[in-house]
Amino acid sequence: MASAPPAFKPFTLALVQLGQIGADKAANLKHAREMILKAARGTDAKKPDLIVLPECFNSPYGHVHFPNYAEVVGFTPGKPYNAANSESDSVKMLSAAAKETGIWLLGGTIPERESSTGNVYNTASVYSPKGDLVAIHRKVHLFDIDIPGKIKFKESETLTGGTSLSYFDTEFARIGLGICYDVRFPELSMTSARQGCQVIIYPGAFNMTTGPLHWELLQRARAVDEQVFFSMCSPARDLSAGYHAWGHSMVVDPMGKVIAEAQHDEDILFVDIDPQVLLDARAGIPVTKQRRFDVYPDVSKGL
Numbered sequence: 495m496a497s498a499p500p501a502f503k504p505f506t507l508a509l510v511q512l513g514q515i516g517a518d519k520a521a522n523l524k525h526a527r528e529m530i531l532k533a534a535r536g537t538d539a540k541k542p543d544l545i546v547l548p549e550c551f552n553s554p555y556g557h558v559h560f561p562n563y564a565e566v567v568g569f570t571p572g573k574p575y576n577a578a579n580s581e582s583d584s585v586k587m588l589s590a591a592a593k594e595t596g597i598w599l600l601g602g603t604i605p606e607r608e609s610s611t612g613n614v615y616n617t618a619s620v621y622s623p624k625g626d627l628v629a630i631h632r633k634v635h636l637f638d639i640d641i642p643g644k645i646k647f648k649e650s651e652t653l654t655g656g657t658s659l660s661y662f663d664t665e666f667a668r669i670g671l672g673i674c675y676d677v678r679f680p681e682l683s684m685t686s687a688r689q690g691c692q693v694i695i696y697p698g699a700f701n702m703t704t705g706p707l708h709w710e711l712l713q714r715a716r717a718v719d720e721q722v723f724f725s726m727c728s729p730a731r732d733l734s735a736g737y738h739a740w741g742h743s744m745v746v747d748p749m750g751k752v753i754a755e756a757q758h759d760e761d762i763l764f765v766d767i768d769p770q771v772l773l774d775a776r777a778g779i780p781v782t783k784q785r786r787f788d789v790y791p792d793v794s795k796g797l
């Protein structure tokens with residue numbers, strides 16, 4: 495049973511649609527850090543409370559790369575963890591950047607190796623404004639698809655799927671986590687919403703085949719199903735890379751309206767999140783009180 499979520503308050507989200515993700519991990523980390531610092535400076539009108547990076551920001555995206563770029567993180571929820579001394583260079587950079595800026599950071603995803611099993615996961619990590627690692631999410635649904643003549647991708651060649659759901663509490667919202675292909679499984683965001691998440695954010699990297707059809711559709715569906723703010727943060731498109739990301743990082747409000755959208759180049763979106771939109775959506779269309787668990791099961795129960 496989840497605890498009561500924090501009161502939902504207005505806040506500003508910064509989505510970093512990161513470019514220049516190449517083979518050199520140190521260069522990827524350096525550029526990501528520069529972009530986090532740039533996002534933290536905000537605009538004249540907006541300073542972010544939470545900065546988000548995309549899926550697989552420290553390595554090229556592809557199953558052959560994951561084992562080579564994987565880092566041991568060794569985080570167990572609820573146990574003390576010193577991010578500044580982590581074995582993972584990516585965790586150290588992200589923790590230091592969160593601490594330096596004093597801003598919440600959802601540090602995209604990295605390939606993560608579990609030392610006891612050798613399993614490699616696609617893992618998101620979250621840092622408090624003090625630089626503490628407070629939550630991780632290991633991609634639950636691996637991206638295994640085969641659309642003949644268009645795209646074949648098999649994360650399960652080298653990755654293992656995560657086995658748990660995660661959210662984190664800030665002083666302004668409870669935020670649910672998932673990663674990219676996880677968006678196709680409504681049970682995940684449904685469970686996050688039933689656990690009190692008012693905002694759900696997935697680092698992601700859709701592609702040039704499914705992106706135009708499904709990237710926006712799925713986010714609007716998840717937002718309207720659960721009457722939450724739903725957002726995905728993508729890498730920028732790089733046609734010289736092995737995988738061509740769709741880009742179009744976006745934020746959708748609880749009525750299903752796209753309130754911010756990047757194009758496909760590197761960019762930072764600053765987006766004000768207004769809790770009143772969620773309250774109005776739930777008051778006007780009260781599906782959260784009209785569910786018929788006498789007719790169908792509440793799939794979010796039993797976790």
Ligand SMILES: NC(=O)CCC(=O)C(=O)O
Pocket residue numbers: 549637673674675676678698699700701704705708
């Ligand atoms: N990185 C991913 O999980 C990609 C998912 C995707 O492109 C899709 O169509 O789903």
